[in-house]
Amino acid sequence: MYKSEQLAHSIRQLIExxxxxxxxxxxxxxxxVQRSGFSLxxxxxxxxxxxxxxxxxxxxxxxxxxxxxxALKPLEQYSIVSLNSKIEINSLVFKYLKSIQHESVVPxxxxxxxxxxxxxxxxxxxMGQLARQRQSYDQTASLPPGNxxxxxxxxxxxxxxxxxxxxxxxxxxxxxxxxLNLSLQAVAKPGDYILLQQTVFYGAWQAAERLGLKVxxxxxxxxxxxxxxxxxxxxxxxxxxxxxxxxxSHNPIGFTVSDEIKYKIAKLLHEHQIYLIEDDVYExxxxxxxxxxxxxxxxxxxxxxxxxxxxxxxxxxxxxxxxYAGKFSDHIQHLQLMSTISVNALIxxxxxxxxxxxxxxxxxRTLRLSLERYKKQFYHxxxxxxxxxxxxxxxxxGYFLWxxxxxxxxxxxxxxxxxxxxxxxxxxxxxSVLPAQQHYLRINCSFEWNxxxxxxxxxxxxxxxQRVEASL
Amino acid sequence: MYKSEQLAHSIRQLIExxxxxxxxxxxxxxxxVQRSGFSLxxxxxxxxxxxxxxxxxxxxxxxxxxxxxxALKPLEQYSIVSLNSKIEINSLVFKYLKSIQHESVVPxxxxxxxxxxxxxxxxxxxMGQLARQRQSYDQTASLPPGNxxxxxxxxxxxxxxxxxxxxxxxxxxxxxxxxLNLSLQAVAKPGDYILLQQTVFYGAWQAAERLGLKVxxxxxxxxxxxxxxxxxxxxxxxxxxxxxxxxxSHNPIGFTVSDEIKYKIAKLLHEHQIYLIEDDVYExxxxxxxxxxxxxxxxxxxxxxxxxxxxxxxxxxxxxxxxYAGKFSDHIQHLQLMSTISVNALIxxxxxxxxxxxxxxxxxRTLRLSLERYKKQFYHxxxxxxxxxxxxxxxxxGYFLWxxxxxxxxxxxxxxxxxxxxxxxxxxxxxSVLPAQQHYLRINCSFEWNxxxxxxxxxxxxxxxQRVEASL
Numbered sequence: 001m002y003k004s005e006q007l008a009h010s011i012r013q014l015i016e017x018x019x020x021x022x023x024x025x026x027x028x029x030x031x032x033v034q035r036s037g038f039s040l041x042x043x044x045x046x047x048x049x050x051x052x053x054x055x056x057x058x059x060x061x062x063x064x065x066x067x068x069x070x071a072l073k074p075l076e077q078y079s080i081v082s083l084n085s086k087i088e089i090n091s092l093v094f095k096y097l098k099s100i101q102h103e104s105v106v107p108x109x110x111x112x113x114x115x116x117x118x119x120x121x122x123x124x125x126x127m128g129q130l131a132r133q134r135q136s137y138d139q140t141a142s143l144p145p146g147n148x149x150x151x152x153x154x155x156x157x158x159x160x161x162x163x164x165x166x167x168x169x170x171x172x173x174x175x176x177x178x179x180l181n182l183s184l185q186a187v188a189k190p191g192d193y194i195l196l197q198q199t200v201f202y203g204a205w206q207a208a209e210r211l212g213l214k215v216x217x218x219x220x221x222x223x224x225x226x227x228x229x230x231x232x233x234x235x236x237x238x239x240x241x242x243x244x245x246x247x248x249s250h251n252p253i254g255f256t257v258s259d260e261i262k263y264k265i266a267k268l269l270h271e272h273q274i275y276l277i278e279d280d281v282y283e284x285x286x287x288x289x290x291x292x293x294x295x296x297x298x299x300x301x302x303x304x305x306x307x308x309x310x311x312x313x314x315x316x317x318x319x320x321x322x323x324y325a326g327k328f329s330d331h332i333q334h335l336q337l338m339s340t341i342s343v344n345a346l347i348x349x350x351x352x353x354x355x356x357x358x359x360x361x362x363x364x365r366t367l368r369l370s371l372e373r374y375k376k377q378f379y380h381x382x383x384x385x386x387x388x389x390x391x392x393x394x395x396x397x398g399y400f401l402w403x404x405x406x407x408x409x410x411x412x413x414x415x416x417x418x419x420x421x422x423x424x425x426x427x428x429x430x431x432s433v434l435p436a437q438q439h440y441l442r443i444n445c446s447f448e449w450n451x452x453x454x455x456x457x458x459x460x461x462x463x464x465x466q467r468v469e470a471s472l
Numbered sequence: 473m474y475k476s477e478q479l480a481h482s483i484r485q486l487i488e489x490x491x492x493x494x495x496x497x498x499x500x501x502x503x504x505v506q507r508s509g510f511s512l513x514x515x516x517x518x519x520x521x522x523x524x525x526x527x528x529x530x531x532x533x534x535x536x537x538x539x540x541x542x543a544l545k546p547l548e549q550y551s552i553v554s555l556n557s558k559i560e561i562n563s564l565v566f567k568y569l570k571s572i573q574h575e576s577v578v579p580x581x582x583x584x585x586x587x588x589x590x591x592x593x594x595x596x597x598x599m600g601q602l603a604r605q606r607q608s609y610d611q612t613a614s615l616p617p618g619n620x621x622x623x624x625x626x627x628x629x630x631x632x633x634x635x636x637x638x639x640x641x642x643x644x645x646x647x648x649x650x651x652l653n654l655s656l657q658a659v660a661k662p663g664d665y666i667l668l669q670q671t672v673f674y675g676a677w678q679a680a681e682r683l684g685l686k687v688x689x690x691x692x693x694x695x696x697x698x699x700x701x702x703x704x705x706x707x708x709x710x711x712x713x714x715x716x717x718x719x720x721s722h723n724p725i726g727f728t729v730s731d732e733i734k735y736k737i738a739k740l741l742h743e744h745q746i747y748l749i750e751d752d753v754y755e756x757x758x759x760x761x762x763x764x765x766x767x768x769x770x771x772x773x774x775x776x777x778x779x780x781x782x783x784x785x786x787x788x789x790x791x792x793x794x795x796y797a798g799k800f801s802d803h804i805q806h807l808q809l810m811s812t813i814s815v816n817a818l819i820x821x822x823x824x825x826x827x828x829x830x831x832x833x834x835x836x837r838t839l840r841l842s843l844e845r846y847k848k849q850f851y852h853x854x855x856x857x858x859x860x861x862x863x864x865x866x867x868x869x870g871y872f873l874w875x876x877x878x879x880x881x882x883x884x885x886x887x888x889x890x891x892x893x894x895x896x897x898x899x900x901x902x903x904s905v906l907p908a909q910q911h912y913l914r915i916n917c918s919f920e921w922n923x924x925x926x927x928x929x930x931x932x933x934x935x936x937x938q939r940v941e942a943s944l
Contacts, residue, residue: 317817345789
C-alpha cells in the first residue's frame with residue numbers, strides 16, 4: 001500500500017467507526033503533515049482519495065470536512081414464510097433479459113458492472129500474448145476440474161482468508177451461475193426441499209424449478225438482512241435438504257450479513273446437516289478495507305459449496321467461475337463432462353498469468369474505488385431528485401441501489417415505460433414472487449457519471465415522479 | 473482450387489467409382505502432361521497428393537499404380553430393439569474420461585482429433601490481434617442467441633448446402649454437446665420416449681437419463697448403418713417423441729448413411745411428427761469431394777434440430793458449437809440464460825473474422841487430407857499386424873477406426889491393461905449397453921505417424937494378440 005493509501009485508510013476507519021462525526025473539520029494539510037510525519041504530497045493525495053470516495057468534502061478557504069455517512073435503513077418486513085411448489089418467474093425473466101440486451105439500451109437494469117471497468121489492461125495484454133501461442137489452446141490441461149495452476153491460485157486466495165483449501169477442492173466452471181447450478185444438482189434431487197431468501201437472484205428460483213425442488217422462502221430481516229429466527233423456524237418445520245443463500249452484497253438488495261449471524265447460520269446447518277449453496281459472486285466488491293467472510297469460513301463439515309466467479313470483476317464475456325466443491329468435486333466434474341465438457345483453455349491460461357503476478361489485487365483495488373465513487377454519485381443524485389416518498393437502500397459494497405417506490409406503484413409498469421425509451425431498470429417481480437413486494441427497482445450504478453448517464457437517470461426520475469403524482 | 477488439386481480430384485473420382493481398378497497402371501507423368509495439357513509440375517503435384525492420400529502407390533522405375541481401395545465391411549447384426557428404463561453407463565464414462573485425460577496417456581482413446589491439426593495458424597493470428605482489443609471482450613453482442621455476424625456466417629454455410637436458413641434460426645452454444653443437450657431439453661420432458669441408435673455416443677445416453685426419458689434403441693444395419701425397418705417398427709409400436717441420431721461419420725463406428733435412407737427417415741419423422749436431435753459434429757470431416765447431406769436438408773417441418781460445432785475442426789478448447797434451432801430458438805436461449813448465460817465473446821469475434829475470409833475452407837481442406845492419410849496409415853498397419861480374426865471397420869470420413877475383437881474378448885479388460893501402460897483406447901461398453909457388444913474398440917487415428925505412435929500401436933497390437941492367444 002502507498003503511504004497516502006495508508007493514511008486515507010486510517011482516516012476512513014475513524015469516519016466509519018463514528019470517531020469523526022459528520023461535518024467535523026479535518027486537520028488542515030499543514031497540521032496533518034506535522035502530526036503524521038508524512039509529506040505534504042502524501043497528505044494531499046490521501047485527502048483527495050477520501051474526497052473522491054465521498055467520505056470528506058472541501059469548502060473553499062475553510063478546508064476539509066467529514067461528509068455525512070449514508071445511513072443504512074431498515075428494510076420493510078414481510079414476515080411470511082412461504083412454500084412455493086410452482087414458480088412462474090421464468091418467462092418474465094426471459095422477456096426481461098432479452099429486452100435489456102440491445103446495445104442501445106442504457107444498462108441500469110444489467111446485472112454486470114460496466115465492462116469499461118473490468119477488462120484490465122494487463123489481462124488484455126496477457127491474453128494478446130498467449131493468444132498467439134498454439135499451446136494456449138490445448139484442451140487437455142483445461143478439462144474438469146480445470147487448469148491446475150489456476151486452481152492453486154484460487155485455493156491460495158481461500159487460504160489467505162483463513163479457509164484451508166486444496167487445489168483439488170476447486171472446480172473451474174463456465175461462470176458463476178454454472179457453478180451454482182452444478183452444485184445444486186450435485187446435492188439435491190427432485191422432490192427435495194430447498195430454502196431460499198425471499199428476495200433472491202432469479203437464477204436460484206429457476207434452478208430450483210428445473211430440478212423439481214420444493215421451495216421454502218424466508219423473509220429478509222429489516223436490520224440484519226438475514227432473519228435468523230425465521231430460518232430456525234423453517235428448518236425445524238421442514239426437512240430442508242439444501243439452502244441457496246447470498247449473504248455478501250446480496251443481489252438485488254445489497255446488504256452484507258454480519259459474521260455473528262453467519263456463524264449462527266453455520267451452526268444450525270451443522271446441527272441439521274443441511275447443505276448450503278453459497279452465492280458469493282460479489283465477494284470482492286466490498287468497500288473499505290475488510291473483505292467480508294464467506295460461509296465457507298465457518299464450515300467445519302464440508303456442507304458449504306462456495307460459488308464465485310471472475311465475471312463481476314474481470315468481465316462476464318470470459319465465462320469463468322468456480323466452486324469450492326470439496327468432496328463433491330467428482331460429482332460436479334461428472335456433470336460437467338455431460339454438459340459443457342470444459343472451460344475455455346486460453347482464458348484459464350491467461351488467468352493463471354494474471355493472478356500469479358498480483359495484477360488482480362491491483363485491479364480490484366481500483367475497481368472497488370470506482371464502484372464506490374459511482375454508486376455514491378448515483379445515490380446522492382437520486383436522493384436529491386426522487387420524490388421523498390421513495391426510499392433508497394445504500395449498502396457499502398457492489399454496484400446496485402435498491403429503490404423502494406410507494407406501495408401502490410407497480411415496478412413492472414415503470415420498467416415497461418422506461419424500456420420504451422431504451423432505458424433498462426430491474427423491477428422487483430424478477431426477484432420475488434410476493435404480491436406485496438412488487439414496488440422496488442434495482443438500479444445498476446457502475447457507470448462513470450457523464451451527461452448521457454445523467455440524462456437517462458433524469459428519465460428514470462421523471463417517470464417515477466409522474467407515476468407517484470398519478471397515484472396520489 | 474489449384475490445377476493440381478483439380479487433376480487429383482478427377483483421378484480420385486475415377487478410382488472411387490471403380491473406373492480405374494486396383495493395381496492398374498496410371499498414365500506416366502509425360503503421358504498425363506500430354507493428355508491433360510497441364511504442366512509437368514502440376515501433374516507431379518497431383519500424383520504426389522494422391523499418393524499421400526493412399527489412393528495410388530509408386531514402384532521404382534515402373535510408375536504409379538492404383539492402390540487397393542479399402543472395402544467397406546458389413547457390421548455384425550444385433551437384431552434387438554430394446555427398451556431401457558435405467559442406464560448404468562454414467563460412472564463408467566466418468567472413470568474412463570478421467571483415466572485418459574492425463575497428458576502422459578497416448579490419446580488413441582480421445583474423442584478429439586490431434587490438437588496439432590486443429591489450431592489453424594490464421595485463427596491464432598486473428599485471436600492474437602483481437603485479444604489485444606478491449607472491445608473484443610464485450611459480452612453484450614455475445615449473449616444468446618450469440619454473435620449476429622457469426623450466426624450469419626453459419627447460416628450461409630447451411631444455405632450453400634441448399635438448406636434455407638436465417639441467422640435467427642441459429643443459436644451459438646458452449647460446444648456441440650451443449651447444443652445437443654439444450655435441444656433435447658427444449659423438445660422432451662420427463663417420461664417421454666426417445667429413440668437412440670444401439671451403438672451411440674455416450675452423451676446421448678447420459679442426456680436421456682438426466683431428463684428421465686424412456687430409451688428405445690434400434691440396431692445398426694450391417695450394410696446401411698441405419699436399420700430403416702427396425703426404425704419403422706419402433707415408431708409404430710412406441711409413442712416416440714424424439715430421436716437423437718448420428719448419421720454422418722457415426723461415432724464410434726464411422727459409417728455415413730446414404731441420402732436415400734435419410735430421405736426415408738425424414739418422411740417417417742414427418743408422418744409421425746417426431747423430433748430429431750441430429751448430432752452432426754463430424755459433418756466437415758468427409759473424405760473425397762462431396763459433403764454428406766444432413767437430415768436438416770430433408771426437413772420440411774422444423775422437426776430437426778441440427779447440432780454441430782467447431783470443436784472437431786478448430787479445437788475443443790474453444791467450446792463453441794451451435795444448433796439450427798428454428799422455432800425452438802427462444803426456448804433454447806431461455807435455457808442458456810439459466811445455465812451458461814453466453815459463449816465466450818472473444819472467441820465468437822475471432823470466428824467471425826476467420827470464417828468471413830475463407831480461411832476456414834482452406835483449413836478444412838488440409839485437415840481432411842491429413843486425417844485421411846493418418847487413418848489409412850493406421851488402418852494398413854493394424855490390418856497387417858492384428859490377428860486375422862479381428863475385423864477393422866474403415867469408413868472414408870472422420871478419424872476413428874472401429875475394431876472388432878473375437879466375441880470371447882472383453883474390450884474393458886484390454887482398455888484396463890493398456891491404460892496401465894499409459895495408452896488410451898475406447899472400449900465398446902462406453903457406447904452400448906448390449907452384453908453381446910462388449911468386444912469392440914474405438915481407436916483415434918488422427919496422429920501423424922512417428923516412432924512414438926508406432927510403438928504405442930505396437931503395444932495395442934501386442935495386448936490384443938496376447939488376449940486372443942489366451943482365449944484360443
